[in-house]
Amino acid sequence: MADGEFGGYGGRHVPDPLREPLDELAAAYDEVRETDAFREEFRALLEEFTGRPTPLYHARNLSERYGADIYLKREDLLHGGAHKINNALGQGLLAKHAGRERLIAETGAGQHGVATAMVGALLGLETEIYMGKKDAERQAMNVFRMRLLGAEVNEVTRGGAGLADAVDVALEDFAENVADTHYLVGSAVGPDPFPRMVRDFQSVIGEEAREQFRERTGALPDAAVACVGGGSNAIGLFHAFRDDEVAFYGAEGGGEGPDSTRHAAPLASGTDDVLHGMKTRVLGDDVEVHSVSAGLDYPGVGPEHAMFRAVGRCEYTAVTDDEALAAFRELSETEGIIPALESSHAVARAIQLAEEGAHDSLLVNLSGRGDKDMETAAAKFDLE
Structure with missing residues (x-):
């Protein structure tokens, strides 16, 4: 290479x-x-300062609601609140x-x-x-x-x-x-x-999750799901399963909201180009880059994800702001876990897959907790 x-x-x-x-x-x-x-x-x-290993959590209430076993890799519990x-x-x-x-x-x-x-x-x-x-x-x-x-x-x-x-x-x-x-x-x-250095340091996520899932269920998940901005939490989860028969799903920020405004996502809508020293999938200068999550507001993506898309190893889908916000609220209300808005995109995609009956077991990387997003969420929801 x-x-x-x-x-x-x-x-x-x-x-x-x-x-x-x-x-x-x-x-x-x-x-x-x-x-x-x-x-x-x-x-x-990693053990003494960050709090690893993080647990694998079976979201029982969410699983029962959607008819598929949904497991969360709890990176939100790390020191600092994220992967x-x-x-x-x-x-x-x-x-x-x-x-x-x-x-x-x-x-x-x-x-x-x-x-x-x-x-x-x-x-x-x-x-x-x-x-x-x-x-x-x-x-x-x-x-x-x-x-x-x-x-x-x-x-x-x-x-x-x-x-x-x-x-x-x-x-x-x-x-x-x-x-x-x-x-x-x-x-x-x-x-x-x-890109490879960040992947290697984040690969502890997937390595732990793979071992935990096998220990818990005796098998591997049907699918692994993660949000994708630059793509570090996703590649950290996917890497350990790269040679397994585990489907990969990446949830980008973007899509089309109820106002019909189109917000593009690099893997779903971009083209091959050079950005920040790498060749990857990039949105053009004339395309609006937007997500309710600041961490997904990036006009490109990691090159390994671009390769995964090109060879069909991972399916990447744009998740709208409204879908992510709905998942943010649903996970909070059903499981008592408030996710980061970035992670909410992955939760939303997992719910879609469960509703479609695509897989019996889904492993979701809950990459961060939602403390930082309280003001954004409070402006969106009327909870009185």
Whole structure:
């Protein structure tokens, strides 16, 4: 696999000044990740700092309602409230071993920014976060959490003031400060080695879930379901099942709402192009990027997901805001679990599959909890 290519997707489509630092990062990653010292430190901190393993939960009430066994991989119970800490911890340790003194990161919903700030505090690394202004406004509590943890948060106002713009600014910072800075990419996107590095650090999700499911049921699930923005939680779940007869379903933010406004999704509606140093599925500049969830508001997707789509390994579907909000409320009311709006897209897709009778057992990655989305939800629901 040359320069992290996935069936023609991925690679390193970067300007010359970034090629050498990316070569060095890839070499450091390939060397350090196999050492006993790194593996043991990472394993210990996953257990003691983040709270792994996370449980596999049988959503009995939801299962009874829809006639299929629905299981939730409870990444929402991790320290920080989302799966993001798995990758942040792995990359933070890699940066420390490589002698870097500073972490930078982009964030949309804020969960990756919070996770990076936590790891920066833990490891004693200076931390700076870039976040689109519109995302910072709707995720003000996460901005406060990052600052409380000692990180500097920069609100990006260029372009659409969203996640893609935050990535642009973070890449520029990285290019200017490669000597002492590690860019802690938050999803399975960007130039190699980031997509495979993020996948590897997130693969603990699927590895645990596979073992837990077999122990619980004596078999594997018929299908695995996850939300997809950049795609880190989904690829983290899918990777352990890649050679099994388990169907994959990715739920993107987008689709068509009741007002008939079309909100496109990269895998469902995009074209092959280069974005942020990778070849992948990308929405054009003339297409609106929107989701009720800030974490899915990205005009591209990880290159391994683009490959999965091309070869038919995973079915990707755009889930509307209304469908995600309905699932957000339904899981809260039926199971006593309030999911993140990102994860609600996966729950919505699982409910659709159960209603269709497509599978008897569904494994859903509940990638985050809904604390950060309370203001958005309160504006949508009248609960009086």
